[in-house]
Amino acid sequence: MDKEFKVTPWEVSGEVDYNKLTREFGVRPLDDKITAKLKSRTKDLHYFLRRKIFFSHMYLDKALDELEKGNKFYLYTGRAPSGPVHMGHLIPWIFTKWLQDKFKVTLLFQIPDEEKFLYNQGLTLEDTKRWAYENILDIIALGFDPKRTKIFLDTEYAGHMYKHACMAAKKMTFSTIKSTFGFNDSQNIGIIFYTAMQSVPAFLPTIMENKKTRVLIPCAIDQDVHFRLTRDVAESLGYPKPATILCRFLPALTGPKGKMSTSTGEHATIFTTDNSDQVKTKINKYAFSGGKDTVEEHRKKGGNPDVDVSYQWLTFLEEDDKKLKKIHDEYKSGKLLSGELKQILIDKLNAFLKEHQKQREKARNQVEKFILKD
Amino acid sequence: MDKEFKVTPWEVSGEVDYNKLTREFGVRPLDDKITAKLKSRTKDLHYFLRRKIFFSHMYLDKALDELEKGNKFYLYTGRAPSGPVHMGHLIPWIFTKWLQDKFKVTLLFQIPDEEKFLYNQGLTLEDTKRWAYENILDIIALGFDPKRTKIFLDTEYAGHMYKHACMAAKKMTFSTIKSTFGFNDSQNIGIIFYTAMQSVPAFLPTIMENKKTRVLIPCAIDQDVHFRLTRDVAESLGYPKPATILCRFLPALTGPKGKMSTSTGEHATIFTTDNSDQVKTKINKYAFSGGKDTVEEHRKKGGNPDVDVSYQWLTFLEEDDKKLKKIHDEYKSGKLLSGELKQILIDKLNAFLKEHQKQREKARNQVEKFILKD
Numbered sequence: 001m002d003k004e005f006k007v008t009p010w011e012v013s014g015e016v017d018y019n020k021l022t023r024e025f026g027v028r029p030l031d032d033k034i035t036a037k038l039k040s041r042t043k044d045l046h047y048f049l050r051r052k053i054f055f056s057h058m059y060l061d062k063a064l065d066e067l068e069k070g071n072k073f074y075l076y077t078g079r080a081p082s083g084p085v086h087m088g089h090l091i092p093w094i095f096t097k098w099l100q101d102k103f104k105v106t107l108l109f110q111i112p113d114e115e116k117f118l119y120n121q122g123l124t125l126e127d128t129k130r131w132a133y134e135n136i137l138d139i140i141a142l143g144f145d146p147k148r149t150k151i152f153l154d155t156e157y158a159g160h161m162y163k164h165a166c167m168a169a170k171k172m173t174f175s176t177i178k179s180t181f182g183f184n185d186s187q188n189i190g191i192i193f194y195t196a197m198q199s200v201p202a203f204l205p206t207i208m209e210n211k212k213t214r215v216l217i218p219c220a221i222d223q224d225v226h227f228r229l230t231r232d233v234a235e236s237l238g239y240p241k242p243a244t245i246l247c248r249f250l251p252a253l254t255g256p257k258g259k260m261s262t263s264t265g266e267h268a269t270i271f272t273t274d275n276s277d278q279v280k281t282k283i284n285k286y287a288f289s290g291g292k293d294t295v296e297e298h299r300k301k302g303g304n305p306d307v308d309v310s311y312q313w314l315t316f317l318e319e320d321d322k323k324l325k326k327i328h329d330e331y332k333s334g335k336l337l338s339g340e341l342k343q344i345l346i347d348k349l350n351a352f353l354k355e356h357q358k359q360r361e362k363a364r365n366q367v368e369k370f371i372l373k374d
Numbered sequence: 375m376d377k378e379f380k381v382t383p384w385e386v387s388g389e390v391d392y393n394k395l396t397r398e399f400g401v402r403p404l405d406d407k408i409t410a411k412l413k414s415r416t417k418d419l420h421y422f423l424r425r426k427i428f429f430s431h432m433y434l435d436k437a438l439d440e441l442e443k444g445n446k447f448y449l450y451t452g453r454a455p456s457g458p459v460h461m462g463h464l465i466p467w468i469f470t471k472w473l474q475d476k477f478k479v480t481l482l483f484q485i486p487d488e489e490k491f492l493y494n495q496g497l498t499l500e501d502t503k504r505w506a507y508e509n510i511l512d513i514i515a516l517g518f519d520p521k522r523t524k525i526f527l528d529t530e531y532a533g534h535m536y537k538h539a540c541m542a543a544k545k546m547t548f549s550t551i552k553s554t555f556g557f558n559d560s561q562n563i564g565i566i567f568y569t570a571m572q573s574v575p576a577f578l579p580t581i582m583e584n585k586k587t588r589v590l591i592p593c594a595i596d597q598d599v600h601f602r603l604t605r606d607v608a609e610s611l612g613y614p615k616p617a618t619i620l621c622r623f624l625p626a627l628t629g630p631k632g633k634m635s636t637s638t639g640e641h642a643t644i645f646t647t648d649n650s651d652q653v654k655t656k657i658n659k660y661a662f663s664g665g666k667d668t669v670e671e672h673r674k675k676g677g678n679p680d681v682d683v684s685y686q687w688l689t690f691l692e693e694d695d696k697k698l699k700k701i702h703d704e705y706k707s708g709k710l711l712s713g714e715l716k717q718i719l720i721d722k723l724n725a726f727l728k729e730h731q732k733q734r735e736k737a738r739n740q741v742e743k744f745i746l747k748d
Contacts, residue, residue, distance in 0.1 A: 114540045125537060155540070159533025159748035163499060166488045166529070169564030174548065177563055189551055190543030193567035374533035374748045 007222050008181060010119055018221070018248055022056045025224050027246060030057050037064055042102040047319050048095050048247065056221065058231070059243035063216045067103070073243065074205035075099055075107040076215040078198070078223075081131035082116035082123055085138040087270045087349070088250035091316060095247065096218045097142050100149070108201045108215070109139060109151040109370075115198075118190040125155065133367070138272050140363035140370060141356050152372040154197055159374035161200045164207075169196035171233040180225055199230040202242040214240040221246040251312050255288040272360065276350040283310065283346050284339075290331070291338030302334035303341070310338075310345040317348050381596050382555060384493055386633045392595070392622055396430045399598050401620060404431050411438055416476040421693050422469050422621065430595065432605070433617035437590045441477070447617070448579035449473055449481040450589040452572070452597075455505035456490035456497055459512040461644045461723070462624035462633055465690060469621065470592045471516050474523070482575045482589070483513060483525040483744075489572075492564040499529065507741070512646050514737035514744060515730050526746040528571055533748035535574045538581075543570035545607040554599055573604040576616040588614040594633070595620040625686050629662040647731065650724040657684065657720050658713075664705075665712030676708035677715070684712075684719040691722050 005014030007021060022029055030049070034057065039045050041064065048054050063073045077096050079089065100107050113128040132153050139151065154161065177183055177192055205213035217227060224244055231241040253268045268286040270279060290308025292298035305311040305328050318324045327344060330336035379388030381395060396403055404423070408431065413419050415438065422428050437447045451470050453463065474481050487502040506527050513525065528535065551557055551566055579587035591601060598618055605615040623633030627642045642660040644653060664682030666672040679685040679702050692698045701718060704710040 114537070118540060118544050125541065155537040156533075158536035159530075162532035162536050163488070163529040166492060166564045167499065169567070170492050170562050172563050173560050174557075174563060174566060175559040178559060183548075185549040185552060186547050188544050189546050189548060189567050189570060190540045192548060193543070193563050196563060 009222050009225060012222055012249060016249065018055055021221055025056075025221065025228070027056045027058045027221075027224060027244070030055050030060075030245070034061055037061065041067065046095060046098045047321065048091070048098075048316075050321065051315055052248075053091065053316060054095060054218070054245055054247045057243065057245045058224070058227075059214070059241055060216065060245055062240075063214050063243040066214060071211075071213065072103070072105050073214045073216045075103075075105055076110070076201045076205075076217045076242070077107070077219055078110035078112060078201070079132075079135050079139065080112050080115040081128050081135045082120060083131060084271045084273060085135050086272065087313075087316075089135075090138070090142070090272070091250055092218050092220055092247055093139060093142055095245075097144055099216070099218060100145060104145075105148065106205070107144060107149045108204060109144075109149060110198070110201045111136065111151060111153045112194070112197060113153045113155050114190065115154075115194055118188060118194055129153065129155065136367055136370070137360045137363040138356075140366050141272075141359035143359070144370075146366065146369040149370055150372045151370045156371075156373045160204075160372075161197060164200045164203050165193070165196040167237055168199040168203075168230070168233050169193060171236065172196060172229060176229070176232075180229060195226050195229055198226045199233065202227070202230050202234060203237065203239045206239050212238075212240050214243055216243045216245060218245045218247070220249055222249075250316055251309055253282065253286045253288065253309055255307075255309065270349060272353065272356055274353065276346075276353075279349050279353065280346050283342050283349070287313075287342055287345070289338045289342075291341075292334075295337060298337060299334045303331045303336070303338060305331050308338070308341065310341045313345055314348065317345070317352065383596050383599060386596055386623060390623065390633075392429055395595055399430075399595065399602070401430045401432045401595075401598060401618070404429050404434075404619070408435055411435065415441065420469060420472045421695065422465070422472075422690075424695065425689055426622075427465065427690060428469060428592070428619055428621045431617065431619045432598070432601075433588070433615055434590065434619055436614075437588050437617040440588060445585075445587065446477070446479050447588045447590045449477075449479055450484070450575045450579075450591045450616070451481070451593055452484035452486060452575070453506075453509050453513065454486050454489040455502050455509045456494060457505060458645045458647060459509050460646065461687075461690075463509075464512070464516070464646070465624055466592050466594055466621055467513060467516055469619075471518055473590070473592060474519060478519075479522065480579070481518060481523045482578060483518075483523060484572070484575045485510065485525060485527045486568070486571060487527045487529050488564065489528075489568055492562060492568055503527065503529070510741055510744070511734045511737040512730075514740050515646075515733035517733065518744070520740065520743040523744055524746045525744045530745075530747045534578075534746075535571060538574045538577050539567070539570040541611055542573040542577075542604070542607050543567060545610065546570060546603060550603070554603060569600050569603055572600045573607065576601070576604050576608060577611065577613045580613050586612075586614050588617055590617045590619060592619045592621070594623055596623075596633075624690055625683055627656065627660045627662065627683055629683065644723060646727065646734065648727065650720075650727075653723050653727065654720050657716050657723070661687075661716055661719070663712040663716075665715075666708075669711060672711060673708045677705045677710070677712060679705050682712070682715065684715045687719055688722065691719070691726065 005016045035049055075096055077092055111132045113132045117123050117125050117128045136151055202215045205215055224246055227242050227244050234241045270282060288309040290304035292301055331341055379390045409423055449470055451466060485506045487506045491497050491499050491502045510525055576589045579589055598620055601616050601618050608615045662683040664678035666675055705715055
């Protein structure tokens, strides 16, 4: 297998070695000690934690320690809108919602509508704004607390952000940005500046609360690089360093490498607005199988759940550990055929999406309750 | 004399060769033809034009042609606040006020309070904001029409600017910024992005009027470099290229090189808040003289008005061409002594500043009428 991989906020390719990434990014593994500490507050552990889908962190211990002293953190996550929301996007948000429920804290949800505009030649700001409001429906559909959730588009909230972005930007040289993101001189000055805007929501809680207030950022590991820069400048600006809790990528349907991404093929991506037939077709046609070539051989030798994408997806979607283990074991033994495994995933996805789509429609009337504007 | 000179938005040094600069910057000399065209609209010519204090332009002809067709331009100028206003700052603003009176047009007055913050290590955003509101008093004191003048701080108006800055920024690479401003990789990403913010007021009139509306920017030549970048991106964004009309620098008191600047020595700078004794002391002590070493020699050989800073300043301050010519001739002939020439300047400055300071105090109650905020 290809051992080369690349993880940047704009590109994930190859087979990601998450342990290596944890070391390279200088973050901490989400080990039993920190998980136990979290559990002492939340009483139970989300299955994303039990299964190491969230696998590393930075300063989660500090955020929890501060909580002990009565200092609440804010949650902060985001979505750069450049197209429809797919299942991969939902993973950190589902977890963020769980954290909000457990800790009853405020969530800042940044929609950097300028980011993908600045990065992708083909996108206009009208495109990204349109996608922003489409994507917000998916966010609201997950059930965030409207009293504790503030969603904002960078271009609409810039009046409150630009000043603070400048303060961060003054401490970030192009040399640093260049080496951090692998940029070169042909990058446009908007995307060069952008990371300073992504720092700002890490500062806003302190400004809003008028006392030092840390953010805890649940996100996929590719975003940590932005927050590494934020951590470098935060304290000298009078803000606590942001804490992060980082997840793996939902694998692409077509194989266990990289992450599912609209850009790698729309046909093989499960969007939140897909109907049950589309889901069925996509899974049956594209979900990479860990099964054997013939039923006979499969029955005899069993399938390989470690590479089977349908099984991998179920680790993200099937909450029940026992059910999941049964699927794992039966697939490995050959009792469960690839087609049957796919059907389990199809049913799971369609049940999820049916409810999600219902909530997504309801969300259309709730947008105003969530949005922060200048 | 030192023939090396440097002109950037952040540094002016050496003896500036304005003809050479006109060629290097790719702008047009403000020749008799364009001046006549301007005069056909304004009826008279400001003495800054008669004396080539405003000496070059770009697209002024287009702005005037459009006016013929009933399409008004907007005026746009600015002030990066990092300290008190001195006489040198007032020159383009006095001319801007004359243009506003003649053409009855809207003026956008940008106060990029982030610019000097980003460029100068020692300045905070609180400093630049404080200076912004101090400097606005000097602007209002000049008598701009409150109905037609909109002053805004970048950090306060960013909600209306950031989006448009991103659109410009997407079309500006770091390579371009690097070569245009002489930047290197150690520059911070805020100052790299900043020029995009300075482009925005060139676009706002088209947005505000909902039809293509050009800006005419009266400013010192060092700022043209920003607008060269704006011109490169404007049309592809749907905006007319900005027109500029560019002036020389008021020379430093201490000699005809460079421009007067607080950073070259506060003691030798005439601030708008200086009292009459301070003015007298500074001029007598520091104003570089073109006179001879002894009264006897001066009477015999005469002074040199071309290098005498007091005389040079009077070309910026004495409206009456006849009076100025008389001073010139009498100084050159030796009839007027250096001390007497200085006294003429002192009286002129103090009369100007007395009125300016009166208006500046009155301006304290008018700020709200001029300010645009989010």
